[in-house]
Amino acid sequence: MIVRNLYPGAMASNCYLLTVGSDAAVVDPSAxxxxxxSALRESGATLSAILLTHGHFDHLFSLKALRxxxxxxxxxHANDADLPDDPEKNMFKRMFGMPRKxxxxxxxxxxxxxxxxxxxxxxxxxxxxxxxxxxxFLCNGEFLLTGDTLFADSCGRTDLxxxxxxxxxxxxxxxxxxPSDLCIYPGHGDPALLGQxxxxxxx
Numbered sequence: 001m002i003v004r005n006l007y008p009g010a011m012a013s014n015c016y017l018l019t020v021g022s023d024a025a026v027v028d029p030s031a032x033x034x035x036x037x038s039a040l041r042e043s044g045a046t047l048s049a050i051l052l053t054h055g056h057f058d059h060l061f062s063l064k065a066l067r068x069x070x071x072x073x074x075x076x077h078a079n080d081a082d083l084p085d086d087p088e089k090n091m092f093k094r095m096f097g098m099p100r101k102x103x104x105x106x107x108x109x110x111x112x113x114x115x116x117x118x119x120x121x122x123x124x125x126x127x128x129x130x131x132x133x134x135x136x137f138l139c140n141g142e143f144l145l146t147g148d149t150l151f152a153d154s155c156g157r158t159d160l161x162x163x164x165x166x167x168x169x170x171x172x173x174x175x176x177x178x179p180s181d182l183c184i185y186p187g188h189g190d191p192a193l194l195g196q197x198x199x200x201x202x203x
Contacts, residue, residue: 001120001140003185006039007031013058013187016145017043020118025049027137027145028059028187029066036066049115051122052076052105053147053187054134055083056160057092060102073106075115077126079162080133081108089161109135127175129168130156136175143183144194150175150184152192155201172202 007015013030017039024045026036040047047070052059055076063084067074076084083089087099109115111126120140127136127149134156137145148156149171158165180195 001117001142003139003143003145004039005185006035008190014185014189015062016185018117018122018139019043019045020120020140022046023048023118025051025115025117025122026066026072027051028053028147029062030059031062033062033065033069036062037069040070047072048117050074051115051137052080052084053137053145053149054131055080055090056131056148057090057095057100057102059147059187060084060090063102067103074103075107075109076105077124077133077135078108078110079126079128080131081105083131083133083161091160111135125175127171129158129164129171131160132162132164132167134171138178143185144175144178145186146184147187149187150194150197150201151186151189152184152197153189153200156187169202172198176202 002019004017015031016027018025024047084102085104087093092100109124114121123138125136130148182194
């Protein structure tokens with residue numbers, strides 16, 4: 001499985017394109033839709049799914065446009081299913097003083113289930129804390145997309161809607177069960193090794 005960050009930057013939410021042969025998935029469509037579609041054309045792959053690590057607006061900016069352009073289904077954990085279409089819960093109204101809806105998901109995910117990309121599995125790991133439905137995606141056992149659960153040197157904030165500090169630290173401790181040398185690709189910032197990132201936030 002190949003991973004490419006389409007929208008890196010200090011303040012931006014990362015947007016990842018995953019490809020396995022002719023099949024592709026986009027995780028957290030924060031990048032401009034034109035950039036995502038251009039990357040898809042370059043890859044020669046067809047978008048089969050839009051995966052969301054959680055339901056905050058900064059990870060969803062291009063969700064509506066990307067779904068309209070590709071007809072790809074949107075998948076999010078069941079506990080965050082109402083966030084994309086609720087301006088209060090997805091934090092857009094709090095940040096900008098106006099409502100914005102991004103559309104309801106097509107399917108909800110449960111912890112432990114696998115989404116196939118080509119013939120390779122993406123395993124859903126429920127990691128509540130930043131939101132009640134935050135997840136990490138373990139991609140064919142090769143790398144971990146951590147959303148806003150874990151960054152290279154910190155973890156996600158827990159003071160927003162459905163955030164829970166105790167749940168966050170329980171989730172981080174559960175990630176210890178994965179190999180420490182697994183590369184993580186977080187929702188913000190640069191990649192890191194899982195063990196080192198966890199050492200930075202768990203004492």
